[in-house]
Amino acid sequence: MHRRLRSAILTLVVAGAGAIPAAGESEAPTAAPKLEAAQTMAALGEVMRGDSPGHDFVLRNSGGAELRLAVGYLEGGVLVRHLDAVIPPGAQGKLRLELDTSRLAGDVRPRVVLQTNDPAQLSATFTLEAVVKSSLVVKPGYARYLYVQHESVGRIAQTLWAGDTEDFQITAAQSPYPYLGVTFREAAPEERRPEGVGKQWRVEATLAADSPVGALTGVITVTTNHPREKQVFIPVSGFVRPILAVTPPVGEFKPVSLAKPLDLSFFVRNFATEPIALSVTANPSPGISARLEPLEAGRRYNLIVTLAPELPKGLLDTQITLRSDSPKVPELTVPLRGTIL
Numbered sequence: 001m002h003r004r005l006r007s008a009i010l011t012l013v014v015a016g017a018g019a020i021p022a023a024g025e026s027e028a029p030t031a032a033p034k035l036e037a038a039q040t041m042a043a044l045g046e047v048m049r050g051d052s053p054g055h056d057f058v059l060r061n062s063g064g065a066e067l068r069l070a071v072g073y074l075e076g077g078v079l080v081r082h083l084d085a086v087i088p089p090g091a092q093g094k095l096r097l098e099l100d101t102s103r104l105a106g107d108v109r110p111r112v113v114l115q116t117n118d119p120a121q122l123s124a125t126f127t128l129e130a131v132v133k134s135s136l137v138v139k140p141g142y143a144r145y146l147y148v149q150h151e152s153v154g155r156i157a158q159t160l161w162a163g164d165t166e167d168f169q170i171t172a173a174q175s176p177y178p179y180l181g182v183t184f185r186e187a188a189p190e191e192r193r194p195e196g197v198g199k200q201w202r203v204e205a206t207l208a209a210d211s212p213v214g215a216l217t218g219v220i221t222v223t224t225n226h227p228r229e230k231q232v233f234i235p236v237s238g239f240v241r242p243i244l245a246v247t248p249p250v251g252e253f254k255p256v257s258l259a260k261p262l263d264l265s266f267f268v269r270n271f272a273t274e275p276i277a278l279s280v281t282a283n284p285s286p287g288i289s290a291r292l293e294p295l296e297a298g299r300r301y302n303l304i305v306t307l308a309p310e311l312p313k314g315l316l317d318t319q320i321t322l323r324s325d326s327p328k329v330p331e332l333t334v335p336l337r338g339t340i341l
Contacts, residue, residue: 033089034063035118037126044130047101050228054081054098057126061087068117069093077103078110078128097128103233104132135164135228139193143205145216145238148271150328154207158234159187160222161196168226170201176218176236179208184222203234211240243272243329244322251305251320253338258309266303266334268292272326275299281321287311288336290320305336313340 042055061067067087071080079100084093097112111127143156162168175182187200205220220234247267256262270276275298280290287310293302305320316339322332 031064032120033061033065033067033087033116033118035067035069035116035121035124036060036062037124040125041127041129042097044099044128046131046133047099048228049101049104049132049134049136050230051101052098053101053128053130054096055128057095057097058092059084059087059095060092061089063118064089066117067093069095070115071112072115072123073111073113075110075112077101077108078112080112083114095126097126099128099130099132101130101132102231104130105134107131134232135162135166136168136224136226136232137161137163137196138222138232138234139196141234143220143234143236143238145207145236145240147207147211147238148241148273149211149213149243150209151243151273153209154211156205157191158203158205159191159193159196160201160203160232161193162198162226164228165198166226166228167199168224170203170222170224172223173203174221174223175205176220177211177216179211180216180218180220180236181206181208182220205234205236207240213240213242215239241271243270243326244276244278244324244332245269245271246303246332246334249334251334251336251338255339255341256307257341258307258311260309262307264305264307264336266305268301268303268322268332270299272328274326276329277325278322278332281323284318284320284336285311288318288320292322303334305334307340311340315339 037057037059039057044053047053069083069085077100079098081098082094082096087093109127109129111125114124116122116124139159145154147154170184173182173184182205184201184203187202191202192200203222216236216238218236220236222232224230251264277298278292278301280292283289287308290303290305295301316336318336320334324330
């Protein structure tokens with residue numbers, strides 16, 4: 001009996017010995033992929049605009065399944081030149097990033113975000129850091145407009161020169177808008193910047209008097225024959241305002257039952273350099289009246305539009321017309337839209 005029990009215990013020990021790793025042996029790798037990157041940021045130092053410096057990031061899959069990678073997000077100024085999209089278990093791959101310095105200046109840190117199938121790290125961010133210096137200098141380097149329609153000409157001038165003393169020519173200048181004219185020529189002696197060297201150029205951007213109301217967000221592209229910088233970009237920003245602005249611009253109201261008169265209020269502002277007197281023309285229909293309350297003579301007004309109970313029921317679609325003493329904007333209309341129940 002004792003001999004049979006001892007034999008059974010020995011059999012169990014021998015059978016289970018394979019489940020315990022021997023000393024010095026590593027456990028089997030996990031069945032999931034695992035991304036490891038010793039470096040996620042590369043400092044490239046000072047670079048010149050027009051150059052394309054880059055860096056190779058080493059990616060390792062230390063898991064037990066295939067690692068799959070894809071570009072999920074890319075910031076302006078960085079290019080993905082190479083990516084090993086599939087890395088087998090225990091192998092390594094490469095991510096090659098390069099800076100596109102054509103539109104960069106100063107301290108930059110553009111990023112790339114990779115999506116992964118690593119359950120513990122679904123995304124990984126890689127960054128290039130650099131200080132981008134330009135061979136061509138532009139002063140002031142931007143064109144910001146706060147312009148009122150039909151006022152004096154909106155002209156902003158730029159001066160360009162080569163900081164590396166290279167002789168160069170401007171060959172073209174392209175505007176982002178049809179109503180923003182751009183010209184270029186060699187700077188006159190009185191237009192030269194004292195800190196500039198060599199040949200200096202003058203680039204002028206002129207905003208048309210009838211430019212449409214709205215925000216300005218664009219870039220003037222200056223093309224040159226400089227050996228390092230073929231293009232220079234001048235940001236355009238700002239806003240074109242109307243001479244007379246009404247807030248809100250449209251009198252829209254919800255369906256309403258007029259048991260008593262209803263007042264709609266508007267604010268009218270004059271952005272012109274000179275004062276403008278306003279008056280209300282004849283009321284558009286019976287049951288609608290309008291009056292102006294001056295807040296600042298020739299500059300700011302309250303417009304009060306009153307809807308009377310005798311207005312017929314149904315859809316209302318009309319407008320209030322204001323007359324001004326300015327030849328720049330003789331009339332101003334305020335639409336009225338709504339439903340009378």
